[in-house]
Amino acid sequence: MPVSPPRPKQLPMTALRAFETAARLGGFAAAAQELGISPGAVSAHVKTLEDSLRAPLFLRSAKGVTLTALGARVLPDFTSAFDQMGQAMQLLHSEAAPQVVHIAALPAVAQFWLSPRLPALRAAAPDIEISITAMEMPPNLKRAPYDLCLFYDAALGEEVAQDGITPVCAPSFADQLRSPADLQHVPCLSDSSWSKDWDHWLQAACPDTAITPRGPEFSLYALAVEETVNGAGVLIGHTALIERQLNSGALVAPFETVVSLPLSLRLWSPRRHRRGSPAGQVARWLTGAGRVPDL
Known part of the structure; x- marks a missing residue:
């Protein structure tokens, strides 16, 4: 009778993501904001990972947390891995639903600048579906599944409006x-x-x-x-x-x-879009200050 040897237990992906985010951002509170969970949940995920490894990844003190030598040594590999996974997921999203363009924007910008321009954009490109997420801070574009970002900045991307x-x-x-x-x-x-x-x-x-x-x-x-x-x-x-x-x-x-103001309203993207792609068309339209290009 063949014998199936026990396989090593896999480390939980949520705990690995919590560790990488907290390590990269320098704390559980910042990681919680990026991941959309509570700082307590981040701490619990990291503790689960440390218990599985039987080794500490962070040193805790009243001032916050710092990486152990082990945590600092493995962080670059995990950051690279999650960046690549994020980019792969973005590609999967765009390939699975190519006519849907996801835009992240500052709430006031989404309501007052972007929303009034959407009717003309829909009329010009009725086959493109625009999805908008309002958030106070730009997302991590290596991880978040957004095609375009519309926020105030001094240099990123292309200016769409002075202010x-x-x-x-x-x-x-x-x-x-x-x-x-x-x-x-x-x-x-x-x-x-x-x-x-x-x-x-x-x-x-x-x-x-x-x-x-x-x-x-x-x-x-x-x-x-x-x-x-x-x-x-x-x-x-x-x-x-x-x-x-x-x-x-x-x-x-x-x-x-x-x-x-030193900051202007600017549009940028996590990747280069083909000129004829839906995201590329929307970007061209928005950077044209509301003028409808040849879509």
Whole structure:
């Protein structure tokens, strides 16, 4: 009778991924954010792996975790392996559903810049399906299954829109604003992601005037814009995102000064797309500032 020898037990893939991510990013909290799980779950996965190996991969202290010599020695191979697996999965996604283009974008960009352009894109390329995921930070493009990314950056990819900041308000509110000094006496709305915008604009528009804007802060730029349209106060507006509201007259800019930002809205991709591929067509369309190319 043939004898089947016992096979060595495989290490759990989820635990290996948790280790690699935590090691690469330098901590369990950062790994949890990338993986979409809790820091406790990352810690548990790593502990499971260490128990299986009967060897520590991290040194734990009150200040955080650091790699052991063993962990540091194997990290490059695991990073390379997971990068290659991520790229293979991206290829599988694109080959299995070639007409679906997955875009990752900043939430405000997805709603205010990208969404208004989708009807014309669908009309120009009805066979292409656009899938949008809104997220606060750009994804790890070596791992995430996105075809295109649309975020603010200084150098990555191709610029699709420049941006500037200037106070905006409802037309009925504009009569209260004769000069920037009047901002001291009205509610000044802001977005928590761009909390320094008011300071940047005031330093450029009136550097010799001491003005401390006060007003509600919103975690959603869309809510801040809606409240401004409703007459709640003055918002430091991003011109690339509120173009429709300014053109329609729902919002007005009471002052002439528009301060340019060092970061522009840019589009990039984890890989080079063929010119005629769906992702390549969408990229060409978006970088054409809304003009429909030959799709």
